[in-house]
Amino acid sequence: MEVLYVLWLRQIKKYWRSRARMIGSLGQPLLFLIAFGFGFGSIYQKAEGGNFIQFLAPGIIAMSILFTAMFTGIELIWDRQFGFLKETLVAPVSRPKIMLGRTLGGATVSVFQGVVVLLVSLLVGFKIGNPALLPLAILFMFLIALLFTAFGTAIASRMEDMQAFPLVMNFIIMPIFFFSGALFPLEGLSGPIEAVTNFNPLTYGVDGLRGALGGAYHLGLFADLAVLALTTIFLFGLGSYLFSTIEI
Amino acid sequence: MKKSIIKVEGLTKNFNSFTAVDGISFEVDEGEIFAFLGPNGAGKTTTIKMLTTLLNPTKGKMLLNGLDPALEKDRARKSFGIVFQDPSLDDELTAYENMEFHGAIYRVPKQVREERISYLLKLVGLIERKNDFVKTFSGGMKRRLEIARGLIHHPKILFLDEPTLGLDPQTRNSIWDYIRKLNKEEGMTVFFTTHYMEEAEKVADTVAIIDRGKILKSGTAGELKSLTKTASLEDAFLKLTGYSIREENSKAIDNLRMARRMWRR
Numbered sequence: 001m002e003v004l005y006v007l008w009l010r011q012i013k014k015y016w017r018s019r020a021r022m023i024g025s026l027g028q029p030l031l032f033l034i035a036f037g038f039g040f041g042s043i044y045q046k047a048e049g050g051n052f053i054q055f056l057a058p059g060i061i062a063m064s065i066l067f068t069a070m071f072t073g074i075e076l077i078w079d080r081q082f083g084f085l086k087e088t089l090v091a092p093v094s095r096p097k098i099m100l101g102r103t104l105g106g107a108t109v110s111v112f113q114g115v116v117v118l119l120v121s122l123l124v125g126f127k128i129g130n131p132a133l134l135p136l137a138i139l140f141m142f143l144i145a146l147l148f149t150a151f152g153t154a155i156a157s158r159m160e161d162m163q164a165f166p167l168v169m170n171f172i173i174m175p176i177f178f179f180s181g182a183l184f185p186l187e188g189l190s191g192p193i194e195a196v197t198n199f200n201p202l203t204y205g206v207d208g209l210r211g212a213l214g215g216a217y218h219l220g221l222f223a224d225l226a227v228l229a230l231t232t233i234f235l236f237g238l239g240s241y242l243f244s245t246i247e248i
Numbered sequence: 249m250k251k252s253i254i255k256v257e258g259l260t261k262n263f264n265s266f267t268a269v270d271g272i273s274f275e276v277d278e279g280e281i282f283a284f285l286g287p288n289g290a291g292k293t294t295t296i297k298m299l300t301t302l303l304n305p306t307k308g309k310m311l312l313n314g315l316d317p318a319l320e321k322d323r324a325r326k327s328f329g330i331v332f333q334d335p336s337l338d339d340e341l342t343a344y345e346n347m348e349f350h351g352a353i354y355r356v357p358k359q360v361r362e363e364r365i366s367y368l369l370k371l372v373g374l375i376e377r378k379n380d381f382v383k384t385f386s387g388g389m390k391r392r393l394e395i396a397r398g399l400i401h402h403p404k405i406l407f408l409d410e411p412t413l414g415l416d417p418q419t420r421n422s423i424w425d426y427i428r429k430l431n432k433e434e435g436m437t438v439f440f441t442t443h444y445m446e447e448a449e450k451v452a453d454t455v456a457i458i459d460r461g462k463i464l465k466s467g468t469a470g471e472l473k474s475l476t477k478t479a480s481l482e483d484a485f486l487k488l489t490g491y492s493i494r495e496e497n498s499k500a501i502d503n504l505r506m507a508r509r510m511w512r513r
Contacts, residue, residue, distance in 0.1 A: 006352040014340050083336035090300050091353040092326040248302045 003093050007101025008108065011072065015109040022113075029064045029117045033057065033124050036183065049185065057121035058210040059182025062144055065114040066202060069145045070173050072106030073152015077159055086248055095244040103149045103236065110145035111138065118213075129214015137212035143228040144205035147235060154239035157246055182206050186218045201231040250277040253405060253437050254299065259308035261294050268294040270461035271308065276439060276454070281431055283452035284441040285485055288494040291461040292441040293333055296409050299439075300330050313404055329354075329403035331395050333410045333441075339383035343374055343393050346382060347400060354401035361400065368396040371426055372419065388414055395423055402430060408440035412447065420444075424451055445482040455481070459489045 015022070037053040044052035079085040088098050115138075118126075128134070155168060179193065180202035189197065197203045208224035211217035217224065254276035261269040269291040276282045284292050297303040299312055301321040310317055313327035337346050344365065351361035369375040372392035382390060395411055406427070412420045428451065430436045442448050448455050449469040456466035465472055465488060469481050476484040 003353050003355070006349050010338070010341065010349060013345070017340065079338075082339065083332065083334050084338045086302065086332055086334075087336045087338075087350070088353065089302060090325060090328075090330055091350075092322070092355070093353055094322050247304060248297065 003097060004101045004104070007088075007098060008105040011102060011105025011109055015072075015112075022116075025064065025068060025113060026116065026120065028067070029060045030120055032063065033060050033121055037124060051125075053121070053125050054127065055185070055210070055215065056183070057118070057124075057126040058213050058215065059180070059206050060121065061114050061117045061141070062180065062202060062206045062209055063177050063182055064117045065110045065141055065144045065205075066148050066177055067173065068110040068113040069106060069148035070152040070168075072109055073103070073149045073154075074156045074159075074165070074168065075106075076102070076153055076156035077162055077165075080156075080246075080248070081161060085246075089246065089248065095246075096240040099150075099153060099236070099240045099243045103146060103153060103239070106149035106152070107142060107145035110149065111141045114141040114145070127214070133212045133214075137209055140205060140208040140212055140224070140228070143225075143232060144202065144209070147201055147205070147228060147232040150232060150235040150239045154235060154242050157239065157242035176200055176202050179203070180206050181218070201227065204228050250280075252276060253278040253313055254282075254439065255309075255311040256295075256299075257309040259295065259298065259310060260306045261291075261298060261303065262306045267461050269298070269305075272458070272461070272463050274456055274463060274466060276437060278437055279431065279435040280453045281428075281438040281451055282440070283448040283455045284439070284458055285445070285448055285455055285481075286441070286458035287489055290458045290489075290494075292458060293409055295458075296330070296407050296439075296441070300328060300407060301325055327403065328405040328407060329398050329401055330407040331398035331409065331411050333413075335390060335394070337382045337390055337394060337397075340381065342379050342381055343369065343385070344378040346393065347397055350397045351400045356401050364400050368399055371422060372396045388416075388419075391415060392419060392423075399426070399430070402434055402436060405437045405439060406430075408438065410441055410443065412442065412444065420447070427451075445480065445485060449481045457485060457488050464488045 033053070033056065037056050041052040044050070044055070049055065076085065079088075089095075122128075155172070179196045179200050181197055182202070186194070186197060186203070186207075204219060204224040204227040207217055207219045208221065208228065211221060211224070252275040256275070257273045258271045259269055259273070260267065260271050272291070272295065284295070286292050294303065298305045299310060299317055301317045301324055304318050312324050315324040315327065317324040338349070341349065347365045347369070348361070351365065356364070366375065369378050372395065374389060374393055374396070377385070377389070382393065385393065391414055398406070398408070412423065415423070424447070427438060431438055440452075453468065454466060455469055455472060457464045457472070465475060467475065472484045473479070473481060476487045478484040478487055
């Protein structure tokens with residue numbers, strides 16, 4: 001237990017100490033909320049969608065969790081390059097356990113980031129539907145965070161350095177964000193786009209978060225929970241396997 | 249008859265077409281201090297990486313405390329500790345936090361851990377800087393901290409890869425005194441690599457000279473000197489390995505350091 005705790009604590013400390021990074025990573029969600037929220041607000045209203053901020057905020061919260069989680073997962077590469085990874089890899093701790101400690105730490109940080117964005121969105125006019133459902137919203141945040149931290153770690157286990165990072169950013173993280181229903185409703189999408197969104201795990205995260213925060217579930221609470229949980233378990237297993245085979 | 253705690257037979261590691269370690273065999277007795285001497289790129293670090301489960305060998309057999317590090321990784325890891333040649337500290341944690349992290353993942357009981365950490369930080373002269381971030385440390389301070397960290401848990405086998413490189417003689421002496429004390433009192437086996445000949449001569453029971461992935465000779469320092477008919481271990485080393493200067497590939501770590509700083513902003 002203590003081993004998991006120190007692995008977790010390390011991630012928290014590193015995050016907490018880089019204030020610049022914390023503040024910096026609030027910039028993007030805030031920009032998206034204001035620019036899209038107010039920019040498309042009137043069109044959305046005319047199309048009888050209702051208040052766009054109300055629709056958009058859960059998507060932006062999910063986005064900030066996605067980014068933070070993927071980054072903390074991919075941070076494994078820094079540990080590899082700067083040698084600290086060796087220190088953990090020779091320790092008498094099984095690799096899946098190291099992966100679990102790291103992932104829990106990264107996920108905690110990401111949920112914290114998500115909560116901060118939620119608070120910011122309240123300032124721009126977002127309203128929580130039913131405060132009693134907040135724990136459910138936090139659960140969704142945590143599932144999204146775990147899933148993508150594990151995914152980031154899995155990717156990082158196969159990367160030697162940061163050269164491939166723009167590739168991951170543009171071909172994995174951005175598409176996951178754009179095709180998740182974070183920015184637009186899932187109703188009435190054309191076939192191929194709908195297929196892509198259905199295949200995207202973040203879609204279920206955004207949907208669940210939107211439902212828990214007061215909007216409507218498009219896919220259903222249980223479908224959202226089940227898909228997220230199963231994908232998380234799968235990616236965690238895959239990540240552990242890839243992590244276990246790292247050679248330095 | 250002494251019991252061997254490390255046994256290596258025909259160990260080979262290829263990286264694509266390059267053979268870093270070429271069928272080496274050796275044994276280290278329990279409680280012995282064993283030195284690996286060799287020029288840059290001789291295969292010392294690669295051998296240590298295979299013994300410490302970080303690399304899988306291409307061929308050959310290894311036994312470490314009766315376990316195969318290539319197959320029984322988790323169990324083998326319980327038998328050893330290692331001080332790496334390359335940096336392996338977390339720059340964004342303090343000196344104390346780095347020590348504490350190590351003690352915890354090696355499951356050293358809390359009280360023992362705290363005692364050893366303050367003792368070791370005093371030993372390497374870093375006790376006053378214990379709450380400073382490692383990123384503010386000089387190269388020598390980092391090196392001292394890494395050695396101190398490697399000694400928190402008392403493993404059966406301690407690997408030291410060029411442990412004292414860049415340290416002043418005072419620090420080197422106090423560190424070696426402490427390691428020898430552990431070796432005597434707890435029967436800890438020590439396997440180290442070094443460039444300092446007098447260090448190998450002074451502390452090692454057995455010296456193995458390795459070059460281009462092969463072990464050329466091994467024995468006590470005295471045996472190696474009489475074998476090569478030379479007056480010092482350094483002369484014996486040069487006679488065996490030749491005088492040419494070895495190339496080592498540089499790493500892109502400096503570029504990365506800069507990239508990280510930018511990315512973090």
